[in-house]
Amino acid sequence: MKNQTLLRMLNRLTLFLFVITISLIAACSDDPESTNEEEVITTVLVALDPEEAAGEDEGEIITLSWDDVNLDAIVDASEVTVSGPLFTDKTYDATIQILNKSGDSEIDISQEIEEEAEEHIFCFAVSDAGISITIQDEDKNGLPLGLKSIWSTTSLESTGTVTITLRHQPGVKTGDCPGAGETDATLTFPVAVTFGGE
Amino acid sequence: MIRGSIFLLFWGLGFSALHGQNCTLVLSGVVQDKGGNVLPGATVLLSGKAIVTSANGTFEFQELCPGKIELTVRYIGYQESQFEIGLPLSEQLVVTLIHSETTLDAVEVSGNITHSGLTNATYRLTQEELDHFGGRSLGEALNRVPGVSALQTGPAIFKPVIDGLHSQRILILNNGIRQEGQQWGIEHAPEIDPFIASEIRVVKGSEAVRYGSDAIGGVIIVDTPPMHQAQKFGGELNAGIFSNDRMGVFSGLLEGGFKKFENTNWRIQSSAKKGGDYSAPDYVLSNTGVQELNFSGALGWQEDDHGAEIYFSSFNTEIGILRASHTGSPGDLDSAIRSPQPLYIEDFTYAIDPPSQKINHQLLKVSGFKKISGVGTLNVLYGGQLNQRKEYDIRRQSQAGKAALSLKLFSNTLDVFLDHRIARMEGSIGINGTYKDNSNVPGTDIRPLIPNYKQFNAGLFIIEKLRKNNWLLEAGARVDHQYLQVLTFINNQDLVKPAFNFTYVSGSLGASYYMNDFARITSHLGVSMRPPHVSELYSEGLHHGAAAIERGLMNQDGFQTDQSLIRKEVSTKLTNGFQFIGKSFSLEVSAYANHISNYVFLKPTGSQLTIRGYFPVFDYAQTEAILTGIDGLVHWDLNKHVEYAGTFAYLYAKDVTHNDVLTFIPPAQMEHAITWHQLTKRNQDFFITISVPVAFTQTRAPITVYPSEVDEYEGSKVFDFAPAPDGYVLLNTEIGVKFPLKDRTLSIALEGQNLLNTSYRVYMNRLRYFADEPGMNFMLRVKYNFHSHE
Numbered sequence: 001m002k003n004q005t006l007l008r009m010l011n012r013l014t015l016f017l018f019v020i021t022i023s024l025i026a027a028c029s030d031d032p033e034s035t036n037e038e039e040v041i042t043t044v045l046v047a048l049d050p051e052e053a054a055g056e057d058e059g060e061i062i063t064l065s066w067d068d069v070n071l072d073a074i075v076d077a078s079e080v081t082v083s084g085p086l087f088t089d090k091t092y093d094a095t096i097q098i099l100n101k102s103g104d105s106e107i108d109i110s111q112e113i114e115e116e117a118e119e120h121i122f123c124f125a126v127s128d129a130g131i132s133i134t135i136q137d138e139d140k141n142g143l144p145l146g147l148k149s150i151w152s153t154t155s156l157e158s159t160g161t162v163t164i165t166l167r168h169q170p171g172v173k174t175g176d177c178p179g180a181g182e183t184d185a186t187l188t189f190p191v192a193v194t195f196g197g198e
Numbered sequence: 199m200i201r202g203s204i205f206l207l208f209w210g211l212g213f214s215a216l217h218g219q220n221c222t223l224v225l226s227g228v229v230q231d232k233g234g235n236v237l238p239g240a241t242v243l244l245s246g247k248a249i250v251t252s253a254n255g256t257f258e259f260q261e262l263c264p265g266k267i268e269l270t271v272r273y274i275g276y277q278e279s280q281f282e283i284g285l286p287l288s289e290q291l292v293v294t295l296i297h298s299e300t301t302l303d304a305v306e307v308s309g310n311i312t313h314s315g316l317t318n319a320t321y322r323l324t325q326e327e328l329d330h331f332g333g334r335s336l337g338e339a340l341n342r343v344p345g346v347s348a349l350q351t352g353p354a355i356f357k358p359v360i361d362g363l364h365s366q367r368i369l370i371l372n373n374g375i376r377q378e379g380q381q382w383g384i385e386h387a388p389e390i391d392p393f394i395a396s397e398i399r400v401v402k403g404s405e406a407v408r409y410g411s412d413a414i415g416g417v418i419i420v421d422t423p424p425m426h427q428a429q430k431f432g433g434e435l436n437a438g439i440f441s442n443d444r445m446g447v448f449s450g451l452l453e454g455g456f457k458k459f460e461n462t463n464w465r466i467q468s469s470a471k472k473g474g475d476y477s478a479p480d481y482v483l484s485n486t487g488v489q490e491l492n493f494s495g496a497l498g499w500q501e502d503d504h505g506a507e508i509y510f511s512s513f514n515t516e517i518g519i520l521r522a523s524h525t526g527s528p529g530d531l532d533s534a535i536r537s538p539q540p541l542y543i544e545d546f547t548y549a550i551d552p553p554s555q556k557i558n559h560q561l562l563k564v565s566g567f568k569k570i571s572g573v574g575t576l577n578v579l580y581g582g583q584l585n586q587r588k589e590y591d592i593r594r595q596s597q598a599g600k601a602a603l604s605l606k607l608f609s610n611t612l613d614v615f616l617d618h619r620i621a622r623m624e625g626s627i628g629i630n631g632t633y634k635d636n637s638n639v640p641g642t643d644i645r646p647l648i649p650n651y652k653q654f655n656a657g658l659f660i661i662e663k664l665r666k667n668n669w670l671l672e673a674g675a676r677v678d679h680q681y682l683q684v685l686t687f688i689n690n691q692d693l694v695k696p697a698f699n700f701t702y703v704s705g706s707l708g709a710s711y712y713m714n715d716f717a718r719i720t721s722h723l724g725v726s727m728r729p730p731h732v733s734e735l736y737s738e739g740l741h742h743g744a745a746a747i748e749r750g751l752m753n754q755d756g757f758q759t760d761q762s763l764i765r766k767e768v769s770t771k772l773t774n775g776f777q778f779i780g781k782s783f784s785l786e787v788s789a790y791a792n793h794i795s796n797y798v799f800l801k802p803t804g805s806q807l808t809i810r811g812y813f814p815v816f817d818y819a820q821t822e823a824i825l826t827g828i829d830g831l832v833h834w835d836l837n838k839h840v841e842y843a844g845t846f847a848y849l850y851a852k853d854v855t856h857n858d859v860l861t862f863i864p865p866a867q868m869e870h871a872i873t874w875h876q877l878t879k880r881n882q883d884f885f886i887t888i889s890v891p892v893a894f895t896q897t898r899a900p901i902t903v904y905p906s907e908v909d910e911y912e913g914s915k916v917f918d919f920a921p922a923p924d925g926y927v928l929l930n931t932e933i934g935v936k937f938p939l940k941d942r943t944l945s946i947a948l949e950g951q952n953l954l955n956t957s958y959r960v961y962m963n964r965l966r967y968f969a970d971e972p973g974m975n976f977m978l979r980v981k982y983n984f985h986s987h988e
Contacts, residue, residue: 032650034687037643039594041809066809071690073740075807116595168526170592172542180541182592183527185809 041109041185042068043099046164048092048151062086064162064189071102075187085192086131092151094133096122096164098185110147119170120184122146123177128160129191143175159192221263227291228256229271235424237295240273241715248715252665253624271295272715278781318403318708318722319345319775319788325396329945330932332979333438333447333471336370336392340418343400344845345788345829347864350963351385352520353443353476353972354488355555358388359962360402361790362825362849362863363415366731369405370418373509375563375581376409378609378634382648382733384964388418389513389559389585391492393436393449393469396423402788403773406704406726407674410630410657414726414769423451425463425498425507430454432985436469442975443486444546445473453985461500468493474548475518479955479973484544485521485551490514503569513559518550523968524592527810528905531745531967535904535920540969552590556601560584574618577628581611603647604639625662631655636732647741648733649686655679661706672708672722677701680729686736688758696758698735702727702766720775728767734798734818735764740808745905745919747806747815751798754817765796765820787830797823799853799860802917805908812909822854825863843871850898858900858915865896865925865961883936894925896961920967923959928952945981950974 044066050059063083066075086092100107113120117139124133124146133151135144169181229240229251236255241248244259244267251257264285271279276295283291321343331339337348337356348356349364360368370377370388380386392398398420405413433452439445449469456462471490476483494511522540525531534541565579584606591602615628632655638646659676682698704726712718730751737750752759775788800816827849834842846868851860871889878884899922903911911917934947955974959966 031693032638032685033640034690034693035640035643035645037645039597039643044809068809073808075809112594119595168594182525182530183810186527186529186811187809 037100037102040073040100040102041098042071042101043097044164044185044187045097045099046189047095047097048086049095050087051091051093059087059090060084062092064191066187067101080187080189082189082191085194086151086153088130088153088157088193088195089155090153092153093136094149094151096147096149098166113166114145114147117145118143118173119168120145121167121169121173121175121177121179122149123165123167124149125163125165126160127163128158129162130154130156130158130160130193131162131191133162139173141173143173153193157192157194159190161188162191163188221261223262223264223285224258224260225262225267225285225287225291226256226258227293228254229273229293229295230255231276231295237273237276240271240295242293243270243272243715244268250712250715253619269293318401318405318724319720319773319790321346321400321402323398323400328392328395328398329436329979329981330947330949331392332436332449332981333440333445333977334392336388336390336398336418336420339392339398340400342845343402344831344847345402345827345849346400347847347867347962349384349862350960350965351387352486352523352963352965353483354473354486354517355385355387355519357381357384357386358400358418359864360400360416360418361792361827362851362860363792366412366733367415367728368418369409369413369416370420371409372420372511372561373422373563374565374579374613375561375583376412376611376632377561378583378607378611378632379557379559379585380587380605380607382731385519385555386587387517389515389557390420391469391490391494391511391513392420393451393492394422394467394494394511395420397421403722403790404704404706404724404726404769404771406724406728406769407659407661407676407706408626410632410655410676410678411680411702411704411726411728414728414767422494422496422509423465425453425465425496425500434985435982436979438977438979440473440975440977442972443473443476443488444548445471445488447471459499461505463498463500465496465498466493467495472548475546476972477546478970479957480970481539481543482546483520483540483969483972484542484547485518485554487518487548487550489516489550503571504567506566507563509561509563509565511559511561513557513561515555515557516550517555517557519553519555520965520969521551521553523965524553525745528745528813528908529811531919532905535967552592554590556588556590558584558586574616576616577614579611579613581609583607583609585609597643601639601642602644604642605636605646605648606639607634607636609634622666623662623664625660627660628658630657630659645690645739647737647739649684649736651682651684651732653683653732654681668712670710670712672706672710674704674706676704678703682729682732684732684736686738694758696752696761698729698761698764700729700766702729716780717776717778720773720777722773723771724773725768725770728769730764730767730798730818737818740813745813747808747813748800749815749817751818751820767794767796767798767820769794782835784833785830786832787828789826789828791826792824794823794825796820797853799823800916802911802914805911807909812905814903814905814908814911821856823852823860824854825849825851825860839875841873841875843873845869853916856915859898861900861916861918862962863896863898865922866894868892882938885932885934887932889930889932890927891930892925892927893960896922899961922961923966926956926958928956928958929954942982942984945979945983947977947979949977949979951977 046064048062066080098109100109118141131151131153133149135146136148137145139145165186166184167181168184172180229237238251238253238255240251242257249257266282266284268282271293273295279295335356337358340346340358341348345361347359349359350356357364366382372390379389401417405417431454436449438447451467453465469492474487476486492513496509498507522542525534562582567575567577569575587605588601589603610633612631615626617626634653637650657676657678661674664671680700685695706724708722710720735750735752737748738753740747771792773790778785798820801819802814803817804815805812806815829847831845848866851863869891871887873885873887876884900916900918902921903917930951932949936943936945952974957970
């Protein structure tokens, strides 16, 4: 009867599906590979190069850095280092470098930030220290970026902190800090301004 | 004249029969609906004596006298039938009941005897109810049932919550196959198109004996229409438009038979949906658009004692997540929470941009049954599913287009069970087997939230039900074994493959007592066990969506915990219900107490400073919890035209060990609705409903710790980033009419939701930190039904 044919058809179809399923089970999922995270920030380096007048000796570059050496994505106090104090009455050219050292090769995220300058801005907040910071570079729309800035110290000694925040503002950048968008990175460095350095 | 004489003749005969004969006649009959489906548990009244139809819909009266008798037949959801017949009858009496138009359906009196909890509180959403939700998601439709609420992520993602439990603690059956998506995820809605369903039942109590540990909190049974036996071509079309998100929805179903092959039927169905951004009363909820394209097909063949069915469905959706909810750092989250308006508002668009979700779910079901005389019915069910979920985040341009999460879950289930009936005892004995393979698709360049794993489950169960006089007793037991192998990395470097073996049992006892033909009480005690899910064991790292660092039970403090410290959850739930169904008034109340030991939850354990700021750290932990509550519904026909329907639900939950609250527990709520019906001269069914949902403030919400305060929070009590929003009252209305057109029907309904354009926030919506709920929404729905028999 025609029903028998249909029954046989359905039976065969079921068997066929079973076989497919079993072979799929056997065939799929090899071992996974560990993930290399591309967007992670592991290292922030701020290099402060003192400006000298003609004829003066080269001053030492002061470095503020955070390096996630154990790659645990936590900002441990031991990982935040400041190489030395700033000196009074001086002007420093600051350059920020941001890296991803989590993978096999080092990725320079600051370069990506420069390429996407119209979507980023660095915000600087100084607390208790006698430093004023002015951004030097700008994006193609004339709005400040902050990879390069000038830090000027007063003539008095002081200690405090400087908080640097990288804001990601696709489509909403106005130049204001903090403005709209999201914080991609934020670090607070202890800084001191002392006499000396002549 | 002639009639009168015939009457006299009958009367005369009857009179003489009375005097001459013994009253030993037997009247047997069956009660069914217009589709030929039997109605078990229907009440049949004769001369004040009431009996209830069996699982087959049959009934029998004995010791009757020849002559005329008057019968009354009643069943919830159907129009009462009262008629006269003359005894003796030459053949079995068939009583056909007509479905009545009610806006709220009362409790299923006896249910499908071998499959779902008879003594557990079961609610049924019929086709009529589901029609009211045409175009909306499954979770939204279920929100209607007292005791069921929803955990939302914005206006398009609804996860059902039954008596306070959700995600991996409740099971959804999609046409008999356990739905396997990534249900552990708080923002993962069930991937089912409600348009495939002709009925949805919610069993609010542990059905773990029948289905396994995922059903520890309850089961949602989504049933597709039974394959009709008719050979004629038929179907239905649904269309809807919604004003708030400018959404259009369309669904069509066609079915028929084959001239050449008797007893074989086919059905195909498809639905499509496209909507843009929703709007709250004061602003656009940017990036909350939805689009969906689904289809399903079925082929079935059925003889008297055996049959088979093959069913395939494909569910595909893309959902936008409120743009303003995306924050990368606790500082941003803090600003967003404290801002009275979302920090990102753009003009309306249909575009769906990151953050968004894209899900594809394919399901194949092959089933067959065979009646074995003297034993019962043997059923075999195979289900294969492939769930692919991609979640897109806002990323740097160089990574744009890459998913931030890409999971592939391949599941297989095999059920073999025997439904049997011996005298007054009916039951089911069977085995379930499940094999799942979950993998993260490489290419996201983001560490996965849950690892790759393979899981195998096998369970053996037995459920027996006994009907005696006015009692229905039920007992069940089940034993399960789970083998789990996880593939994960230590320090993101070394691959390890820990394996787990869990053996666990479940048991249930239930009783139902029919006090009279109007009322019954039920009681159900269920004890079930659930091993922790992979997400609870191995969750790792910063969850941007939750703005928190989470650590699974196995991952605490960076070490791999000793497996013997992992405990199974043990849930003991007692549910008592009372049900009264009168002629014009019905009441259903259910009260429950659920004790769960080793309840898995997220406990705050401090904060950590990352490059983006201080994130709270939550560790998965196990504690002793209690969830207890009461819910119910009331239905009152005030007169021939007006009816009142009301529901209410209250839940109290506590972490006993820490003397603390539990997070995301639904607040008390109720809904009142008044409907006016009118059947016009041309047999058109017209109605207008006004309903008022009321939600109360959750007074047992966790303490508030704003994201900027997290680093200073020293306590261990659970906390929330913002205070619970205030309760609210809304006003909804619906007007509809049903036209019969020859043997087809056309229904048109116009609905208005949140008519007062109230600004409000819902405690159970995870995006309440950022924005209000949608404002006014008007919907126009049209349904054209051209089934060839109904």
